[in-house]
Amino acid sequence: MQAPKYAKPGGPAKTAEVILELKLIADxxxxxxxxxxxxxxxxxxxxxxxxxxxxxxxxxxxxxxxxxxxxxxxxxxxxxxxxxxxxxxxxxxxxxxxxxxxxxxxxxxxxxxxxxxxxxxxxxxxxxxxxxxxxxxxxxxxxxxxxxxxxxxxxxxxxxxxxxxxxxxxxxxxxxxxxxxxxxxxxxxxxxxxxxxxxxxxxxxxxxxxxxxxIQVPEKIFAQEYDPDVQIVNGTEPYYVTYDQKNDEYVVEGPRIEKMLGYTNLESEKGFAFFQKFMKENGILDELTKLGINDGDTVRIYGFAFEYYK
Ligand SMILES: Nc1nc2c(ncn2[C@@H]2O[C@H](COP(=O)(O)OP(=O)(O)OP(=O)(O)O)[C@@H](O)[C@H]2O)c(=O)[nH]1
Ligand SMILES: [Mg+2]
CATH class of the missing domain: 3.40.50.300 (P-loop containing nucleotide triphosphate hydrolases)
Structure with a gap:
């Protein structure tokens, strides 16, 4: 039986305007x-x-x-x-x-x-x-x-x-x-x-x-010119990283995070890998480090709690 291995929870619709450029491939x-x-x-x-x-x-x-x-x-x-x-x-x-x-x-x-x-x-x-x-x-x-x-x-x-x-x-x-x-x-x-x-x-x-x-042409690898995940999810909306003393937790929240969660299924391997990339590329890991986070500390992102390991 085939079952889907990857699903996203759904979230606000994303829109993007793209211009597609045709490149013929001829020898x-x-x-x-x-x-x-x-x-x-x-x-x-x-x-x-x-x-x-x-x-x-x-x-x-x-x-x-x-x-x-x-x-x-x-x-x-x-x-x-x-x-x-x-x-x-x-x-x-x-x-x-x-x-x-x-x-x-x-x-x-x-x-x-x-x-x-x-x-x-x-x-x-x-x-x-x-x-x-x-x-x-x-x-x-x-x-x-x-x-x-x-x-x-x-x-x-x-x-x-x-x-x-x-x-x-x-x-x-x-x-x-x-x-x-x-x-x-x-x-x-x-x-x-x-x-x-x-x-x-x-x-x-x-x-x-x-x-x-x-002619032995080395296989040309063309750099990816457009990455919809990065373009759409690494938005410009704000996010906040704070330390909640009462619960001894680091809290990550804000519109950019909410948007990302809408697209990402953290329970799947692929989704979690994307989440980690997102945390890094958006500077969230840097912010946590600045606040003094240590291995084993808890990070709360809306309904999810993680233990932080570098
Ligand atoms: N006599 C002669 N005429 C030729 C030859 N090759 C092309 N022509 C003529 O030259 C003219 C231009 O040919 P095209 O093949 O349209 O030239 P092109 O380089 O594709 O031109 P562009 O698409 O405008 O850049 C046409 O009138 C052709 O018939 C040839 O070997 N001998
Ligand atoms: Mg011609």
């Missing part, structure tokens, strides 16, 4: 300037169907998809809204969505290698990383893999951009080569891709998957 996040093709990459590599369009901030909230590499190998990929210079100060959509990538183990940083909008992808890379660093060191230190996107728009033949004094044509450096030269390191690989043709995506995702398996 890998896609970041980058607006319109570089982040959503297109999610679409091309997963079953997700996010909106993709040639205007900035098409994506207004994060999208998730599963990259399935076959043989049961898969990982979760999140595409987040575009970031721009000054995002840390609220420019564009700000950094509001970066909380979603806090728990990512790898970030795919998408660059527009074809400079469709005239920006320099290498500069974009540095600018966005600056914003990440302003947001948090943790996010800035997540491993990044660079996806040099839109390679279908890079002319196959090198483009003549100038002519030198001897009348020889000067050719533009291949943008992918330039990105490699400027940004590739041993820990930061560059993958030329096209979400339009699908080129390079498989290689990128296989690498990311392999990297995910390689």
């Amino acid at each position: 890998v996040g896609i970041i980058g300037y607006p319109s570089v093709g982040k959503s297109s990459l999610l679409k091309a590599s997963t079953n997700a169907n996010p909106e993709c369009a040639d205007y900035h901030f098409t994506t207004l909230s994060p999208n998730l998809g599963v990259v399935d590499l076959g043989d049961g190998n898969s990982f979760v990929l999140a595409d987040i809204p575009g970031l721009i210079e000054g995002a840390a100060d609220g420019n564009g959509l700000g950094l509001e969505f970066l909380r979603h990538i806090e728990r990512n183990r790898i970030l795919i940083h998408v660059l527009d290698a074809a400079s469709v909008e005239g920006r320099d992808p290498v500069e974009d890379f540095y600018k966005i990383n600056e914003e990440l660093a302003k947001y948090s060191n943790d996010v800035a230190s997540i491993i990044q893999v660079i996806a040099a996107n839109k390679i279908d728009l890079i002319p196959a033949e090198p483009e003549a951009i100038d002519i030198d004094e001897a009348g020889e044509l000067i050719y533009a450096e291949d943008p992918v080569e330039r990105i490699r030269k400027e940004l590739e390191t041993e820990d930061r690989k560059v993958f030329p891709i096209s979400t339009a043709t699908g080129k390079g995506i498989k290689e990128l995702m296989s690498f990311v998957f392999q990297k995910l398996n390689e």
